[in-house]
Amino acid sequence: MKLAGIHHVSAITADADKNHDFFTRILGMRLVKKSVNQDNTSSYHLFYADAVGTPGTDMTYFDIPHAGKTYPGVSSISNTGFRVKSEDALLFWKERFVQFEVPHEKIVERYGRKTLYFEDFEGSRLMLVVDDGKGIPYGEAWIKDEISAENAIVGLGPVKLTVRKSKPTEKVLEEVMGFTLAGSYQSGVEDSPDILVYTTGAGGPAGEVHIETRPDLPMERPGRGSVHHVAFRVPSMEDYPKWEELLRAKGFTTSGLVDRYYFKAIYFREPNGILFELSTDEPGFDTDEPIESLGEKLALPPFLEPRRAQIEAKLRPLSINK
Template sequence: MELLGLHHVSILTGKAEKNYEFYTKILGMRLVKKTVNQDNTESYHLFYADAEGTPGTEVTFFDIPHLGQTHRGTSDISTVSLRVKNSDSLLFWKERFNQFGVQHDEIQKRANRDTLAFKDFEGTRLILVADNGEKGVRAGTPWKKVDIPLEHAIIGLGPVTLIVAIAEPTIGVLTEVMGFRFVGSYPSLEGDHPDLLIYATGEGGSGAEVHIETRPDLPKVRLGRGGVHHVAFRVPNEEEYDQWAKRLKEHRLPNSGKVERYYFKALYFREPNGILFELSTDTPGFATDEPKETMGEKLALPPFLEPKRNEIEEKLRPLILK
């Protein structure tokens, strides 16, 4: 029983329309599912991914208008990485960010990979990371966009970085419960702070890594727009999902119990520093209720919400995505 890598990350936005414009028009990702937050059906939930909606390529957003700004600190998923094919792609993206006025850093080495850090319009901290033929979890299928060559397109999730005050409890859950292994470290690029620690699962590589940054000097995060709500890890099938539910119980980790999301099954729990983790199945996927060719074009509701469609649509604000 082994987690395959990253499944998705979920982020908070206050402006779904502008969010759609940034992630599809500028970053060239595909909107593969337009649905609602199943825990609050008056809020939209948007899923961006590769051309196929492949697990491990998904960045999702909860739309909460008028949400306050995130105040950065510990107990936080501080950065989300997105994979590109090689270092030449970073040069393409640096020029594109200049063209669109996207705030970005210079190309720098992180964990012995070429990377380009940038922010979206709400301050979400993102990093492009170049694969450069590295072995590990396979990348996704790039989505065709006229002004982004396929060889430079975003092809999946890269490492997420966790900022914690004390690393050992988080490391304990990653290694003793979730089966991650220590694979290395690298210096902080933000001053004289401890090296970041790298933990990997499955086949490894950037699509299967968690990086831990220890910052006891910071206050605790206050999540708002631009903040990462949770990170999910890939469970290959329902059989192993059942085993993970038992494993969390055996380790006496408080958790959500089994949650049916229709497009995947989920388990939620907080690691000791308070960061929300999710274990999600690869199956059945986003093409369950829509043809793959037209995913994301209409409001999709899982079968258990479909009888309430009229009521849900009446309470949702109009959302025009062009």
């Protein structure tokens, strides 16, 4: 069994309207699914991805209006990467961030690639990374008037885990999930160990987990802008139940087999407390909506459809423009 890379990253927003504006208008991503948190249907769940919702391209947000401030620390997913095709694209984004007053840093090299750190209006810790296309394939660019296919975001890049002790997390990645240690790079924090780079699938940024060891930091207190979990791609439906069996055999408490309708999932926590998910590539976001109109209406899986009126009555109105 082999994981094929990152499937999605799910985070928290306290303002779904501004969140939608940031990810669609400023970042140029496509809203491919407007749904609800299946575990709390009074909350929206918004999925932003490439043009067709390719697995490995979607950043999702749970809308929790009264979410408090995030206090960064360990046991966290402390950065989410997004792939672009070239250094010229990075320059385009740096100018765009200046135009829209998006907080960002200088373009710097991380693990031999040019990167650009930035944040959204809630402090989500994000990064653009140049992907040369030699690893996991690009997603399909969602072309906007101001954002060309050459400059568009074409998928998720590496995720960074910040932990107090890296060895337990490394062991899970290597011995359970099949990742391999590919290298390391300097953290940029004085007296801190190098950041370790683990890879899976066909490689490249879309298949990487970066591990930062920070024993000097407190435990993260999550809130708006923080990441809830990271999911990894299970490309084979046949392997999906086998992963559940493997995790149980290795002593993990899991969620069991969870049908999210657009994909099937298994949740578990690695030893530092970070929530991992294994998600199938199939059936995909177009299982209940045509590709042409993804994200335009509130989508509910069949097991929630009988409760649509009740669910819609409890959802707060959004000013999301179609």
